[in-house]
Amino acid sequence: MQKGVTLWFTGLSGSGKSTIASNVEAVLKDQGLKVEVLDGDEVRTHLSKGLGFSKEDRDTNIRRIAYVAKLLTRNGVLAITAAISPYREIRDEARENIGDFVEVFVKCPLNTLVARDVKGLYEKAIKGEIANFTGVSDPYEEPLNPDVVVETDKESIEESVAKVLGTLAERGYIPSSIVSQPVEAR
Ligand SMILES: Nc1ncnc2c1ncn2[C@@H]1O[C@H](COP(=O)(O)OP(=O)(O)O)[C@@H](O)[C@H]1O
């Protein structure tokens, strides 16, 4: 019987949370495990529709994600969250409420993110066209004791996925027979 856990990704916009999360999801689903992804961008279009980017709204958004992740986790699902989740206090609150919790810090220096600028948001944020942009004009509090750190400016997607799977296996949440062989990025 599968033991539930929340795999909590945190990191700046464009750091690679969604990319790594969806690859981890694909590998685990392929092995027949129950997996749900709560992706920040997607959550903001339904569960958190109407919320903005003030500290209060960000905290509400993360608390909603944590609440759903908790329900999934206690029902034996491997819940993956992929939202910036900039505030340490709210992440720690999620960890405390959920219990089975693995925090993944998706680390990437700001200059790499600005150069990558996948969604074209950093350019706008730097020009002042987007307010309260995490890492530019809004805080990001790095985790002090993350369970896994992936450095996406140094590692390949495959290496980062393997690290995450390795930790899940080490902690007994997935069988160690699951090879860290990610499918193509989707
Ligand atoms: N090692 C890596 N891990 C994850 N993403 C990477 C890596 N190297 C380059 N990238 C690229 O960085 C971008 C990350 O975007 P995304 O996953 O949407 O970030 P986030 O969800 O954190 O905002 C993607 O275009 C991805 O292909």
Ligand SMILES: [Mg+2]
């Ligand atoms: Mg994303």
